Amino acid sequence: MYEQISHSLLNDILTQCKQPKGEDWQHFYTRLGANFYAIHSLFQHLYGQREDFKAQLGKLVTVLTQQYAQRAAHLRAKDLEREKNHDWFMQQKWVGMAMYCQGFAGNLANMREKLPYLQELGINLLHILPICDCPELQNDGGYAVRDFRQIDVRNGSMADLEQLIAAMQQSDMLLTLDVVVNHTSDEHAWAKQAKLGDQQYQDYYYMYPDRTIPDMFEAAMPEVFPENAPGSFTWNPDTGKWVMTVFNQYQWDLNYSNPAVLVEMVDIILFWANKGVDILRLDAVAFLWKKIGSSCQNEREAHLILQLLKDCCQVTAPGVIFIAEAIVAPIEIIKYFGEDAINAKECEIAYNATLMALLWDAVATKQTVLLTKGVEDLPEKLDRATWLNYVRCHDDIGLGFSDQAIIAAGFEPVSHRRFLVDYYTGHYPESNARGFAFGVNKKTGDARISGALASLAGLETALANQDQPAIDNAVLTIVLLHNLIMSFGGIPLLYYGDAVGTLNNDSYLQDENKMHDNRWVHRPTLDWEVLALKNEPGSVQQRLFSQIKQLIAIRKEISAFADLNNRELIALDNPHLFAFHRYVQTGMHPKVVVIANFDTSPQTAPLQAFRQKGLFKTPVLTELYSGQTLSTDTDSITIPPLTAYWLST
Incomplete structure (x- = not known):
């Protein structure tokens, strides 16, 4: 859209710095012109009152230009191809798997050797959970990033990743990586500069000299980890200030009311796009904007930030799409595709956490009344957007369906959620599940659930009891759940180990850094000798692997999916x-x-x-x-x- 004020400013920006020219740049300038009115409008809404508004907008355009200059020819060609086939990611051919690199293969170099296993199963979309440099101990499974542009040595090197990407591209496999947009480790270079008293970098975070403003924030902010990390602020003795730490005390929340933070994050996103990553999973997007008097989740400005990130990515790397990691209520999650639009304007993909929780409800109750009601209540998504459907992931299981849906299904909300926690932690008499309560809030009684899919489905108990009918039912349950994520509508995302019935692993209790977080019980280090049992007729591993493999193969042939x-x-x-x-x-x-x-x-x-x-x-x-x-x-x-x-x- 042409609009005089914004495009006059764009002309000023382009005139002040030497801009590349030539045939290779025509697509960039076309996209920049087409998107700049939206970029300017969003940037002005968020930052127009600041004296550095024009300077920061100029820096943003410079970042877009510099990153396009570094974008490889084959990636530019892929951008053009995907622009023409704009719904490429909505086809039924894609089936994903999420995994920790170290847990699945040990490191990125070994990942290349494991690609045949994934291809045999039918996986062609790989989500490797955080691999960026992070502290040895306080790292939240990689989500406390110390350096956004470096691979953690425990995962390997950037060269290992580049070789893996090349191998995947040759096999028509997509790669998804995380960008942790909400916070950094307190050991990040920005945080270190802030600790040294550098005001420029203290402004990258929420930092206050006393409890006045933190108390005002916390009056309305729910606790994310009430057991292990109560509250949302941590005292930092280096600065003599309180720092916002919504998740863990070592994870400092970024302050997006500062445009420099947004420009930095655009640069980081495009850095990974230029490595050849197809899909970027933006972590904790619901928390991007903090406002006193609110829950500091799902604020309108958080959506405006995502729209800005999307517009900027469309200028430089339009073939790259976003996943919104927002595990929130259905009425909120649908907004992360983009409101007031037909096609996705924020993130093209979102986690269907509601379906996941509803499936686990149906397994426990043996009834589908709440499942049906919950699916009926899912708002209709945009045309160029899709769900990520999953049974299990690296995180806990939240019981995120609405009270209204529970009541409509004939249950009482508090007692029904209590039943589900009891069922999956094995405290219900008729349950074979072996899971653990996570994030127990002693004030409200709320809790979430940890545990491997197979253990929650009863396989661990059945095997321990050598109960063949119970083993059969557990296998049927695991296959049933995968059947539904394959057919429901969206991209099915398997979790590593689930295709062979990997059970709970309590080895994390020997690790001082992990022992207080029972989610590590379902974040296994795979035993490839056990995985080899997928070839042994009659084994649980073979029964599961062969059936899920067949489901994937058939799914890819069904155009209706x-x-x-x-x-x-x-x-x-x-x-x-x-x-x-x-x-x-x-x-x-x-x-x-x-x-x-x-x-x-x-x-x-x-x-x-x-x-x-x-x-x-x-x-x-x-x-x-x-x-x-x-x-x-x-x-x-x-x-x-x-x-x-x-x-x-």
Whole structure:
């Protein structure tokens, strides 16, 4: 959009510094011109009252220019290709896996050797959790970054990463890396300069000489880690000031009311884009803007910052997309795609934490009433945006569905959440789950859940008891959960070790740096001898790996599983069943009905509910996973225990 004031300023900026020219730069200047009105408007809204507004905006344009100059020719070509195929990431071909580099392979060099394992399973999108330089001890699993542009030596070197990226590109695999945008380690160079009294860098953080302002903030701020890191401010003796530390005392929150912080972060994001990273996961985006009197989460300015980051990335590296790491209520998470837009204006991908929590609710209750209600309440996403659907991740499981949905499902919110915590920590009589309560808030009684997927699904208990029916049910549960993240709509993201049933690992209790954080129980170091059992017929590892591998392969063939806002729930009277319809106009299997049974006994689904939707008109249906055929010359279909059917119609 052309607008005189902003483009006059852009002309001034470009005139004051020597700008590169030539055919290779035409795309950059076209994108800069197209995006600059939005960049200027957002920057002015956030920082227009500051005396250094024009100077900081000039620095931002300089960063965009310098990073484009360093962008490799093959990455510029990929940008053009993805601009033409703008919904490339929404295709059903992508299936991801998240992992810690050290836990999965030891280091980045070994990661290259493990690519065949991932390719055999069908994984073509790899999310490696934080690998940047961080302190040896106080590092929050890599999320307390000491240097945003260096690889931590425990993970390897930048050369190792570059070789891994080259190998992945040759195999048409995507790489996702984290950029921790909300905070730094207190050992970061900026924090060190702040400790030395440098006001320029103290302004990068929230620092106050007494408790007056911190107390005003904390009056409305919920505690993130009430057990281990209560409060949101930490006294720093070096500066004689209180520093905002929302997550841990060694993680200093960045102050985005200072435009220099935003310019620095744009530079860091584009640095990683230029390394060849396809997707950048922006960590803790809900916390980016702090405001006294608010929860300091999901503020409007946080969204404006994300819009700025997106506009800047579109100028220099438009082939790179963002994941919003915002584990918040559905009404809030949908905003991280971008409000008042048709296409994503902030982040193209967001975690579907609500679906994850609802799936675990259905496993515990054996009912799908809350699952169905919760999915019904999910706001419709934008056209050029997609969910990241997952069963498990490196973090705890929060019970993030709304009280209203719980009440509508016939439960009382407090007692129902208490039941779920009891169920997954093994304190409920009928539960085989072995998990742990995490983040227990003694003031409210709230808690979240830690534990490996297989242990939460009952496999650990079943194996210990040598209970074959319970082992079978645990395997069925694990496959059922993966079935649904494959078919629901979005990018399925597996967690490392889950495809072979990796159990809880309590070795973290021997590590003084980890022993107080029970999330490490589900952050394993994989035993590749155990993983090799995936080739041993009849083993739990083989049963899980082969079934999940087959689900992935079939998913990639089903055109209806592309995420095009093409899902419709189907209401069933049976409280144990969850059903939906996926559809597209053309392609292989353009209409697929998914029916999932969360009960441990067979359940029937009446065909009339589907016929009312214009489905099941053919005399025979094909179940795509098993290949079996089902007759529609009957009143109902029987779904086996803990099973989901993919019915082509």
